[in-house]
Amino acid sequence: MSLTFIVVSVLAMASGVEAVISGNYNCTTYNGTAFVYTPAAVACSNVISDASCQVLYAAPDTDYPAAGNDAERAYACYTTATATPASSVNDMVQAAYTNCPKTCGFCCMTSAYSCSNVAYPRLTCSSITSAQCQSSVWRTIIAQDCPASCGFCNDGGCVDAVVDCANDVSICNTVGMQDFVNTYCQKTCQRCASSTTTASSASSSTCTSYNxxxxxxxxxxxxNGFCTNTFYTTAQRKAYCATTCKLC
Known part of the structure; x- marks a missing residue:
């Protein structure tokens, strides 16, 4: 056991201060004062029930990991009784994020969050909020530029702009709703057209000048695909980048 861990633990117990993150720093960031959990640390759901996870991974103090706090994870999230508490054991970490990623603050390590964001995103990926992840204004852009921020890594850039689309799949074939589903329910209604079709139509333009x-x-x-990605309407591409996208 390291001297640093012993001193921190003794001081915390003596002062009544809750434990701080000390043994595993996955899904955390340094805020200038302490390591705290990122929003992506707890943005997912546990695979097994929350109650079961809290039995398996009982919090060492009164708090569980949450975005922006520094509550220490349960030791079982990342280590064993025979290991030094400050040392991570890979098998323990993998078991934790496979079954109870939210309880252990390991959501960012799951497949939905463990991908790379684009090099030049239109948003600051690290500051994306949970509200933006649910917003019809931002979801499709985030899926393209910052998929790891909202757990979109497994969606291939294709998400519904409106989160309730899957609640009633009959909307996909409803007469009079096709413009809506083509824009807002592309994943549920399987309207995620390949970018090659859009690219071909754009390149076949006969315009000689553009706005x-x-x-x-x-x-x-x-x-990053703005000109060819069908998440953006032709009107949006033309309004912002008519010359770059070669749109009449």
Whole structure:
């Protein structure tokens, strides 16, 4: 057991202060004062019931991991009784994020969150909130640029803009709702067209001149698929990057 861990533990018990993150720093960030959990640390659901997870991984103090706090994980989330508490044991960590990722603050290690964001996102991926992850304004953009921030890594960039689409799949075939589902329910209704179709139609344009881009970020956005991705309507691409996307 390290001297640092002993001193911190003794001081915490003596002062009545709750334990702080000390043995495993996955899904945390340093805020200038202490290591705290990122929003992605607890953004998922446990695979087994929350009650079972709290039995398996009882909090060492009164709090469980939450976005922005520094409550120590249950030791069983990352180590064993025979290991030094400050040392992680890979098998224990894997078991924890496989079964109880939220209780242990390991959501960012699950497959839905463990991918790379794009090099030049239109949003600051590290500051995306849970509200934005649910927002019809932001979800499709986040799925493309910052999938790891909202657990979109397994969706291939195709998500519903409206989170309730799957509650009633009959909407996919409802007359008069097709414009809506094509825009807001692409995953549920299987309307995620390949980018090659859009790219072909864009490149076949016979225009010789285009409206000026209204955004100075068009070059970077184009590199990330803005001109070819069907998550964006033609009207949106034309409004912001008509010249870059070669849209009449």
């Amino acid at each position: 000026a881009d209204s955004s100075s970020s068009c070059a970077a956005w184009a590199n």
